[in-house]
Amino acid sequence: MTADDLRNKLMTAAIQGNLALSIALANHLKLFQAIIASGSEESPASYSSIASQAGLKPRYTKELLGVLACGDIIEVTSDGEHFYIPNFNLEVLSSQIKDKGLSLCSFIPLHAGVFNEIAEVFKKDGPLGMDYSSYNGFYKTVESATPLHKKHLVPDLVPMTGMKEKLENGIEFLDVGCGSGFHICELAAHFPKTNFTGIDITPTAIENSESRKKEMDLQNVNFHERNAQSLDENWTDKFDMITIFSSFHDQCRPDLSIKEIHRVLKPGGTFAMIEIDGTSSIFEDKKTFGNFACAFYTPSVFHCLAIGSNSPDALGMGAMMGTKRGSKLLTDAGFTDLEIQKIPFFTFNVLYLAKK
Numbered sequence: 390m391t392a393d394d395l396r397n398k399l400m401t402a403a404i405q406g407n408l409a410l411s412i413a414l415a416n417h418l419k420l421f422q423a424i425i426a427s428g429s430e431e432s433p434a435s436y437s438s439i440a441s442q443a444g445l446k447p448r449y450t451k452e453l454l455g456v457l458a459c460g461d462i463i464e465v466t467s468d469g470e471h472f473y474i475p476n477f478n479l480e481v482l483s484s485q486i487k488d489k490g491l492s493l494c495s496f497i498p499l500h501a502g503v504f505n506e507i508a509e510v511f512k513k514d515g516p517l518g519m520d521y522s523s524y525n526g527f528y529k530t531v532e533s534a535t536p537l538h539k540k541h542l543v544p545d546l547v548p549m550t551g552m553k554e555k556l557e558n559g560i561e562f563l564d565v566g567c568g569s570g571f572h573i574c575e576l577a578a579h580f581p582k583t584n585f586t587g588i589d590i591t592p593t594a595i596e597n598s599e600s601r602k603k604e605m606d607l608q609n610v611n612f613h614e615r616n617a618q619s620l621d622e623n624w625t626d627k628f629d630m631i632t633i634f635s636s637f638h639d640q641c642r643p644d645l646s647i648k649e650i651h652r653v654l655k656p657g658g659t660f661a662m663i664e665i666d667g668t669s670s671i672f673e674d675k676k677t678f679g680n681f682a683c684a685f686y687t688p689s690v691f692h693c694l695a696i697g698s699n700s701p702d703a704l705g706m707g708a709m710m711g712t713k714r715g716s717k718l719l720t721d722a723g724f725t726d727l728e729i730q731k732i733p734f735f736t737f738n739v740l741y742l743a744k745k
């Protein structure tokens with residue numbers, strides 16, 4: 390790469406970074422829906438009618454529409470006052486199942502919000518890491534992935550684990566790091582004969598999960614505030630199936646929690662874990678995923694690594710833990726027949742499957 394190539398790359402990064410932040414704001418303010426509701430490609434809407442539709446101030450709305458139009462996300466008419474989304478792009482910007490890029494943009498404000506704190510964490514004498522409570526709106530942002538997971542969880546992911554029939558017949562099920570309880574409640578609604586237990590370390594996660602359980606009127610789910618590093622003594626050999634959805638690399642001591650998971654899994658039971666794909670080598674990640682890897686190293690810098698480094702004995706895995714380090718943790722904990730599969734419908738994720 391020449392110096393000019395690098396200059397161009399830096400400029401492109403600056404432009405795209407600014408655009409991504411504005412896309413996140415537009416998405417948050419439901420501006421794309423407002424553009425669609427107030428006009429069309431055939432009859433573009435004025436910025437003031439878009440603002441009125443979204444319940445926003447016209448002047449601010451015009452500026453944000455300006456970013457989106459100059460960034461080629463939406464179109465502007467020659468008078469500079471009317472805007473539209475081309476018909477062929479309506480679905481990308483308004484689908485219930487968020488486009489992956491749009492969803493990644495939504496995390497940028499969450500990360501930017503802790504910019505100064507993270508800078509302190511980096512310093513030699515700075516804090517060890519960060520706590521979940523420092524991230525305003527963390528669970529709400531994570532929720533943005535739920536429509537995609539809702540579409541595939543029961544019809545596609547459960548069959549990949551080979552546990553569909555057992556779940557239908559009724560088993561004991563544990564979800565570790567259940568967050569706001571989306572996966573477990575969704576499964577509980579589909580498999581009423583199975584008993585579901587969800588644990589999470591944060592009180593907010595458990596509160597959110599309890600509200601979801603109540604809203605869905607579920608009788609076969611229980612939630613507990615627990616650190617996965619030390620599960621209940623009387624749970625040894627209790628669960629037929631244990632899952633982790635994107636909650637492993639964030640843990641300070643995933644080595645201890647996976648040993649606990651192995652202990653509380655029944656002999657012959659199934660452990661299924663969804664994690665970010667990665668090779669465990671920055672060099673190989675660059676070769677394999679190219680620039681896409683930035684979309685996961687950055688969340689790691691601003692969130693996952695700091696969360697998973699927040700104790701003196703933490704392993705600090707980071708979001709790009711990768712399958713090499715991930716599988717070592719599992720085999721060290723006693724899982725022998727580990728299999729790792731790509732998940733066609735969750736790009737960038739892999740499924741770890743193991744039996745005790």
Ligand SMILES: C[S@@+](CC[C@H](N)C(=O)[O-])C[C@H]1O[C@@H](n2cnc3c(N)ncnc32)[C@H](O)[C@@H]1O
Nearest residue numbers: 566567568589590591594616617634635636640
């Ligand atoms: C990225 S969120 C994923 C939540 C949920 N599984 C989902 O997919 O929506 C990670 C979750 O792991 C939880 N967590 C992190 N460390 C934990 C630990 N040691 N024990 C239990 N839960 C933990 C966090 O509180 C957080 O709710």
